[in-house]
Amino acid sequence: MAVDLLLGLQWGDEGKGKIVDVLTKNYDIIARFQGGPNAGHTLEFDGIKHVLHTIPSGIFHKNSINVVGNGVVIDPVIFKKELDALKDFKLDIKSILLISRKAHLILPTHRLLDAASEAAKGKAKIGSTLKGIGPTYMDKTGRNGMRVGDLELSDWKEKYRSLANKHEAMIDFYDVDIQYNLAELESDFFSAVEELKELTFIDSEEYLYQAQKSGKKILAEGAQGSLLDIDFGTYPFVTSSNTTAAGACTGLGVAPNQIGEVKGIFKAYTTRVGSGPFPTELFDEDGATMGKVGNEFGATTGRPRRCGWLDLVALKYAVRINGVTELMMMKGDVLSGFKKLKVCTAYNYKGDKIDHLPFNIEAENVTPIYTEMEGWDEDLTKMTKAAQLPRSLNDYIDFLEKELEVPIKIVSVGPDRTQTIHR
Numbered sequence: 001m002a003v004d005l006l007l008g009l010q011w012g013d014e015g016k017g018k019i020v021d022v023l024t025k026n027y028d029i030i031a032r033f034q035g036g037p038n039a040g041h042t043l044e045f046d047g048i049k050h051v052l053h054t055i056p057s058g059i060f061h062k063n064s065i066n067v068v069g070n071g072v073v074i075d076p077v078i079f080k081k082e083l084d085a086l087k088d089f090k091l092d093i094k095s096i097l098l099i100s101r102k103a104h105l106i107l108p109t110h111r112l113l114d115a116a117s118e119a120a121k122g123k124a125k126i127g128s129t130l131k132g133i134g135p136t137y138m139d140k141t142g143r144n145g146m147r148v149g150d151l152e153l154s155d156w157k158e159k160y161r162s163l164a165n166k167h168e169a170m171i172d173f174y175d176v177d178i179q180y181n182l183a184e185l186e187s188d189f190f191s192a193v194e195e196l197k198e199l200t201f202i203d204s205e206e207y208l209y210q211a212q213k214s215g216k217k218i219l220a221e222g223a224q225g226s227l228l229d230i231d232f233g234t235y236p237f238v239t240s241s242n243t244t245a246a247g248a249c250t251g252l253g254v255a256p257n258q259i260g261e262v263k264g265i266f267k268a269y270t271t272r273v274g275s276g277p278f279p280t281e282l283f284d285e286d287g288a289t290m291g292k293v294g295n296e297f298g299a300t301t302g303r304p305r306r307c308g309w310l311d312l313v314a315l316k317y318a319v320r321i322n323g324v325t326e327l328m329m330m331k332g333d334v335l336s337g338f339k340k341l342k343v344c345t346a347y348n349y350k351g352d353k354i355d356h357l358p359f360n361i362e363a364e365n366v367t368p369i370y371t372e373m374e375g376w377d378e379d380l381t382k383m384t385k386a387a388q389l390p391r392s393l394n395d396y397i398d399f400l401e402k403e404l405e406v407p408i409k410i411v412s413v414g415p416d417r418t419q420t421i422h423r
Contacts, residue, residue, distance in 0.1 A: 005245055006020060007245060019263075032066075035239065045418075070103050070204055100205075110139070114134060116178050119176040165179060277366075333381050375377070386421055
């Protein structure tokens with residue numbers, strides 16, 4: 001049985017949490033394959049909004065197993081808060097939430113290192129969420145990190161102490177004014193670790209292999225978005241892991257020939273949180289309207305998202321490098337009321353017209369070239385069938401499908417799981 005993937009195709013915040021929640025009924029296992037608590041997956045149902053950071057988005061379905069894969073980095077303190085928020089749902093967490101022993105742990109000093117590094121950059125900062133993600137992945141690739149499986153060893157606290165001492169020396173090296181009480185941070189950390197140790201740790205690559213052999217349906221859930229990929233994103237304004245399809249193989253131990261459908265999610269417009277280039281960004285009333293109507297604030301940080309028209313150059317790039325087989329368009333309802341819509345179909349790159357994503361898309365090199373389309377006024381949020389969608393929206397969808405050469409199978413018309421139209 002092949003493993004299907006679900007990925008964000010922009011700079012994150014595309015609405016992956018909602019779509020995983022919608023699709024979970026079709027799968028036995030939801031497996032998160034990369035990223036850490038810098039990701040916020042928002043789900044809304046029964047009039048209640050839920051934000052998950054590390055736990056897979058299938059957790060509210062009692063018949064699904066949720067796996068935190070080896071490519072994920074886990075902050076026990078934040079993880080404990082997520083678990084606490086789930087207590088009212090009376091879920092059998094120990095049996096439906098499984099954690100890879102090979103997943104790396106975020107230490108309190110990783111977060112301090114993150115803050116010190118960002119402060120030292122001054123105006124050149126990359127817009128880190130300051131959750132310690134980058135320093136944790138640095139320790140992983142530097143072969144210094146602590147993993148979940150280490151917590152099963154008798155000397156794990158000695159290993160922790162050695163790494164934390166190293167981090168404190170590095171913090172001193174940055175020579176910035178970072179105020180912290182490590183003893184207090186460690187008290188919270190050790191308490192959270194004890195709760196984490198009550199959960200079920202697994203050798204996830206073996207677990208998923210056996211699940212495939214027995215015919216279980218698996219959906220791999222990515223975090224952030226393709227344009228934040230450490231290799232293929234808008235470097236250095238990226239995250240610290242591979243957010244693209246290849247990351248599912250390394251982040252779960254799934255062989256490339258076992259990948260089935262690749263489901264790509266994008267917004268009907270574009271947003272970005274933090275620093276970095278954004279060719280179609282709007283600084284006018286249209287951009288402000290998108291932000292207000294779309295409630296564009298980071299699920300993890302609360303930071304306002306920068307908004308702009310849909311960038312098809314970047315979206316085509318993401319579709320190609322991921323091998324996307326079907327698309328889901330989110331937040332079509334936010335564009336209701338715009339008389340005219342614009343879609344970036346090419347760039348003016350240093351005086352030449354190009355239709356691919358170049359090495360550098362900073363504003364001094366790139367100017368978007370737009371195709372203008374008719375907007376729609378209808379309120380989409382009460383619509384339940386594709387036949388109800390306004391003509392101009394269907395024209396918009398048809399145009400995107402032709403350009404991207406991939407079918408758009410889902411159109412989201414609101415945040416609730418019920419506000420989802422299948423085509």
